[in-house]
Amino acid sequence: MANHSHRFIEEFDGFIGFGLNAESDMDTVxxxxxxxSDDQLMQHLRKRLTSQDREAIFDLISSLxxxxxxxxxxxxxFMKDEH
Structure with missing residues (x-):
C-alpha cells in the first residue's frame, strides 16, 4: 500500500481562488x-526547471x-518513517 496520498485534490469541490479569506487561501494552496506534484506534470516540468527554479522550490519547502x-x-x- 502506498504511503502518500493526495485525496484533497480528488475530493475537493469548493472554491479555488486566493485572497478571499484564510480558509479558501489554504484550500487553494x-x-x-x-x-x-502530479507525477505527469513533474515529468514534464523537470526538463524545463532551471537550477535556480529547483533550488527555490527546495529552499521554500525545506524552510516551511x-x-x-x-x-x-x-x-x-513528511518522510513517512518512524525516526
Missing part, C-alpha cells in the same frame, strides 16, 4: 501543491518544514 514541524513530525508526516 493545498489544491495547487497537489496539482503541482523546518519552521512548522518538529523533527518527529518531519519524519512521521
Amino acid at each position: 493545498i489544491y495547487y501543491l497537489q496539482k503541482f 518544514l523546518k519552521k512548522h514541524l518538529t523533527e518527529p513530525e518531519y519524519h512521521r508526516y
Whole structure:
C-alpha cells in the first residue's frame, strides 16, 4: 500500500481562488501543491526547471518544514518513517 496520498485534490469541490479569506487561501494552496506534484506534470516540468527554479522550490519547502514541524513530525508526516 502506498504511503502518500493526495485525496484533497480528488475530493475537493469548493472554491479555488486566493485572497478571499484564510480558509479558501489554504484550500487553494493545498489544491495547487497537489496539482503541482502530479507525477505527469513533474515529468514534464523537470526538463524545463532551471537550477535556480529547483533550488527555490527546495529552499521554500525545506524552510516551511523546518519552521512548522518538529523533527518527529518531519519524519512521521513528511518522510513517512518512524525516526
